[in-house]
């Protein structure tokens with residue numbers, strides 16, 4: 001039975017490599033998959049899923065007016081799985097389209113992304129994935145500064161100073177993010 005999966009994890013928890021692995025496993029058995037990623041201009045190239053260990057491949061960028069359900073429905077090939085990277089950046093409408101792919105087209109959909117932003121608010125896409133997904137799984141990684149599990153993302157500016165206010169998505173910024181535990185988010189040893 002097809003299901004909607006939400007696999008969330010902090011930065012560097014291996015989400016992109018997992019997408020590439022799942023796609024590879026299907027394709028090895030001649031089962032085509034489709035990979036979507038957000039069309040938002042972060043520092044990654046638009047239209048690619050890239051992992052920190054160097055593997056990357058093309059994906060279909062999702063923009064505000066992209067209808068994921070129609071795209072999959074009209075795809076000229078039978079699909080065995082739909083994979084979505086950066087699912088946190090999708091809108092509520094996009095998440096509902098993903099649910100419709102599962103329910104109407106009976107194709108499993110796996111969305112990967114961050115749950116909370118650097119201010120510990122849910123991203124829109126993640127909020128609705130939490131509500132609509134059949135299965136929710138946490139991808140674990142350890143805190144950048146200590147040994148605890150990382151559940152949050154710390155934004156730092158170009159001077160490595162922690163940032164706690166500002167836009168949820170900082171396009172073109174020079175900030176970077178660390179996976180951190182709750183304590184190190186509040187009081188990072190920087």
Ligand SMILES: [Zn+2]
Nearest residue numbers: 143146181184
């Ligand atoms: Zn920590």
